Amino acid sequence: MTKEDKIKEVYGELFVTHGHLIDEDGWLDNSSDVHYLTMGQTKQLGECEYRQEYEFRPKELQGLEINNGWNSLEESKFPEDIDSVFWFNNDNGEFEVASLLHCDFAYSDYTHWHKLPPKPPIY
Numbered sequence: 126m127t128k129e130d131k132i133k134e135v136y137g138e139l140f141v142t143h144g145h146l147i148d149e150d151g152w153l154d155n156s157s158d159v160h161y162l163t164m165g166q167t168k169q170l171g172e173c174e175y176r177q178e179y180e181f182r183p184k185e186l187q188g189l190e191i192n193n194g195w196n197s198l199e200e201s202k203f204p205e206d207i208d209s210v211f212w213f214n215n216d217n218g219e220f221e222v223a224s225l226l227h228c229d230f231a232y233s234d235y236t237h238w239h240k241l242p243p244k245p246p247i248y
Contacts, residue, residue, distance in 0.1 A: 128189065131248040135185050139166060151186035155179045188247060195237040195246035 126134075132151045133140045139162070140147065146160060147153045155161050156179035167173070173181040188194075214235050237246045 126248045128192075128248050131189070132186065135183050136170070139169065147182075150190050151182040152176055152180050153182060155181065186247070192237075192246050192248060195239050197237055197246075198235065 128149070132147060133144075135151070136144070136147065136153075143153065143160060143162060143166075146155065146157065153162070155167075167181075170183045172184045174184050174187055175181045182189075
């Protein structure tokens with residue numbers, strides 16, 4: 126799943142009609158007089174966080190800019206300065222703590238890494 130896929134998933138049908146108002150980090154600019162969301166549409170998103178008076182996004186996207194601190198193997202190399210890494214397989218939701226020196230699994234099965242076990246990655 127990509128960052129854009131996650132944004133589309135969270136916004137659902139509203140992404141189809143209002144996607145042009147949503148930026149790359151999931152913030153919706155609702156200041157437009159022509160294409161604004163109604164209160165009913167906003168309620169469909171559930172609890173939201175606000176950046177400015179008219180900019181908001183669903184709380185589910187909180188931390189999207191940094192993916193909760195996870196590094197995608199597609200975007201960054203393995204760290205060479207640490208021994209233990211917390212792995213996450215985004216395809217099936219499995220977590221594993223592993224040592225880079227004594228790995229007994231295929232790297233191709235894992236999609237993300239982090240030095241410590243924080244929240245699961247968003248995308």
